[in-house]
Amino acid sequence: MAKILLQGNQAIALAAIKAGMKFFAGYPITPASEILHELTNKKEVKVLQMEDEIASVNAIIGASLAGVKSMTATSGPGFSLMQESIGYAHMMEVPLVIVNVQRVGPSTGMPTFPAQGDILQCKYGSHGDYFPIVFYPNSVDELYKYTITAFNAAEESLSPVILLSDGYVGHLYETIETVDYPVSERAMAPLGTSNRHFTGLTHEDSKPATSNPEVHKKLIKHLETKQKKVSKKYNDYEYIENNSSDTLLIAYGAMSRASYNFKDDYSIFRPIRIFPIVEKIKEIAKKYKEIIVMEMNTGQYKSEVEKLLHREVKLVPILGGKIDLQDIWGGLRRLKRGK
Amino acid sequence: MTRKLTYLNYLKQDLLPTQWCPGCGNGIVLKLACQSLEELNFPKKGTVVVSGIGCAGRSAGFFNLDSVHTAHGRAIPVAEGIKLANEKLNVIVISGDGDLLGIGGNHLLHASRRNTDISIICIANAIYGMTGGQYSPTTELGSKTLTTPSGNTDTPIDVQALIKAHNCFYARSTTYHLKHAMKCMVEALKHRGLSFAEIKTQCITNDGRRRGFKNGYEMLMYYKDNYKINNNSNELKHNEIGIVG
Ligand SMILES: Cc1ncc(C[n+]2csc(CCOP(=O)(O)OP(=O)(O)O)c2C)c(N)n1
Numbered sequence: 063m064a065k066i067l068l069q070g071n072q073a074i075a076l077a078a079i080k081a082g083m084k085f086f087a088g089y090p091i092t093p094a095s096e097i098l099h100e101l102t103n104k105k106e107v108k109v110l111q112m113e114d115e116i117a118s119v120n121a122i123i124g125a126s127l128a129g130v131k132s133m134t135a136t137s138g139p140g141f142s143l144m145q146e147s148i149g150y151a152h153m154m155e156v157p158l159v160i161v162n163v164q165r166v167g168p169s170t171g172m173p174t175f176p177a178q179g180d181i182l183q184c185k186y187g188s189h190g191d192y193f194p195i196v197f198y199p200n201s202v203d204e205l206y207k208y209t210i211t212a213f214n215a216a217e218e219s220l221s222p223v224i225l226l227s228d229g230y231v232g233h234l235y236e237t238i239e240t241v242d243y244p245v246s247e248r249a250m251a252p253l254g255t256s257n258r259h260f261t262g263l264t265h266e267d268s269k270p271a272t273s274n275p276e277v278h279k280k281l282i283k284h285l286e287t288k289q290k291k292v293s294k295k296y297n298d299y300e301y302i303e304n305n306s307s308d309t310l311l312i313a314y315g316a317m318s319r320a321s322y323n324f325k326d327d328y329s330i331f332r333p334i335r336i337f338p339i340v341e342k343i344k345e346i347a348k349k350y351k352e353i354i355v356m357e358m359n360t361g362q363y364k365s366e367v368e369k370l371l372h373r374e375v376k377l378v379p380i381l382g383g384k385i386d387l388q389d390i391w392g393g394l395r396r397l398k399r400g401k
Numbered sequence: 402m403t404r405k406l407t408y409l410n411y412l413k414q415d416l417l418p419t420q421w422c423p424g425c426g427n428g429i430v431l432k433l434a435c436q437s438l439e440e441l442n443f444p445k446k447g448t449v450v451v452s453g454i455g456c457a458g459r460s461a462g463f464f465n466l467d468s469v470h471t472a473h474g475r476a477i478p479v480a481e482g483i484k485l486a487n488e489k490l491n492v493i494v495i496s497g498d499g500d501l502l503g504i505g506g507n508h509l510l511h512a513s514r515r516n517t518d519i520s521i522i523c524i525a526n527a528i529y530g531m532t533g534g535q536y537s538p539t540t541e542l543g544s545k546t547l548t549t550p551s552g553n554t555d556t557p558i559d560v561q562a563l564i565k566a567h568n569c570f571y572a573r574s575t576t577y578h579l580k581h582a583m584k585c586m587v588e589a590l591k592h593r594g595l596s597f598a599e600i601k602t603q604c605i606t607n608d609g610r611r612r613g614f615k616n617g618y619e620m621l622m623y624y625k626d627n628y629k630i631n632n633n634s635n636e637l638k639h640n641e642i643g644i645v646g
């Protein structure tokens with residue numbers, strides 16, 4: 063354990079090494095590049111700067127199958143490019159960690175400004191049904207911790223786990239204690255030791271089975287069950303209860319840091335494992351007359367929370383990358399006045 | 402005289418016959434690849450075959466060793482990740498021309514710059530076979546396909562030039578020239594650094610048929626008549642096959 067001053071992105075890089083990562087492939091992009099920079103020249107890791115993000119994610123899929131813990135890091139445009147291969151990794155059950163330090167989109171948007179516009183892309187970005195585990199820490203200290211958690215969850219679920227961050231938390235400098243968190247071991251035998259066939263086709267016992275609906279149903283059920291089981295170990299959230307409030311504010315990542323300013327007037331719930339949504343929220347939500355999600359998009363998480371709670375949830379959207387307390391306050395007041 | 406069939410150990414024989422069409426050349430490449438592995442005594446444990454998507458992309462699944470069937474165009478970066486994570490493995494890519502040179506072309510461009518130690522066998526049938534016969538990056542000028550009904554007007558990609566520009570290994574052969582094609586594969590597998598063996602392979606169902614060939618055999622005869630072996634050149638002409646090294 064040591065106390066050090068770190069940038070959020072740096073913390074991810076150092077924690078990944080702690081978690082036993084041996085291979086990193088990436089492509090430069092603001093505001094995630096510092097992860098690539100920090101890892102370059104670290105003797106514990108093989109680092110590859112690839113030609114694009116598609117190559118990056120596929121290289122880490124190969125490396126992971128070959129037996130080493132692997133990670134890539136990007137931001138929105140690169141995360142979009144990776145989507146097909148993320149579904150592929152789910153189908154083949156390859157443990158990976160994919161970091162997305164979000165910036166304002168769509169498209170090139172505002173590269174140096176933080177956003178939270180990729181929330182639904184994490185869950186639905188690739189085609190077909192799959193069940194990702196997604197963590198979204200809100201401090202440098204937590205980025206360190208949840209990078210290791212993400213690696214553990216990836217190994218336990220044999221799936222790509224997404225670590226979300228944003229241009230704000232990623233570029234933040236904070237002093238942290240580098241705790242020795244437990245690290246999960248590899249569960250999968252490396253390539254070159256057997257005669258398995260890894261394929262993105264619907265398959266059974268490593269053989270393609272592309273015309274049997276029963277095999278496909280079983281496979282999808284298996285992916286879902288596995289995710290539920292593993293995510294139970296990581297029911298991570300923060301709840302700040304305010305007994306005099308009948309309204310619950312939900313916020314995550316950069317926005318949750320802003321939400322702390324309103325704890326005298328509201329209760330605050332911050333999911334850290336944002337997908338699957340921490341179940342605890344169902345129980346907590348019952349105590350409140352009103353629920354408001356504040357997020358840096360036009361209501362992506364709000365719609366997911368509504369779906370889970372089967373009730374109306376209100377929204378304070380903060381767009382354009384600037385987190386201004388006046389704006390948030392204005393948004394909350396408007397909701398109070400019923401507008 | 403009976404020829405030893407020990408190369409069959411490299412195949413999952415219970416998966417045979419393949420799902421490839423009668424007259425398809427992919428099986429020839431698959432067999433030659435197994436014979437090359439045998440010739441070099443590559444251990445089944447310690448060798449990995451990677452394919453992309455397409456008819457050719459189905460090759461990987463037939464090998465009796467750990468194999469990976471990637472997303473379309475992504476065999477090369479997956480293979481590079483495997484090799485760089487465990488340098489002891491022999492990593493072989495077998496995939497189609499569309500997969501390796503079209504959708505995955507940018508990866509080949511950069512993998513050859515990196516000179517990653519992988520061997521690539523390209524089943525070059527000059528067509529998108531699996532999707533019904535659209536023109537591919539290696540379709541000849543003037544060739545009629547489903548999507549070039551008046552003849553292809555796009556210059557086919559010069560893979561040799563691309564590979565040689567980065568000082569990697571290049572060889573070209575056809576499914577007619579069995580011994581030669583095997584020699585190309587063996588040399589490609591032996592090469593340290595990135596190697597690329599382009600094997601011209603007939604697709605009767607979705608290519609030859611539209612170009613007036615009656616069957617796969619006629620396409621093989623076309624290879625016989627039109628490709629000349631030249632093993633002493635460092636630049637193969639259009640109708641030459643050989644090992645440029
Ligand atoms: C991203 C993506 N786009 C398109 C396809 C459809 N597709 C499947 S195979 C194929 C062409 C394969 O051509 P080639 O690599 O030459 O292989 P062949 O079938 O000729 O052996 C295409 C376009 C796909 N599977 N994935």
Ligand SMILES: [Mg+2]
Binds near residue numbers: 499525
């Ligand atoms: Mg083809």
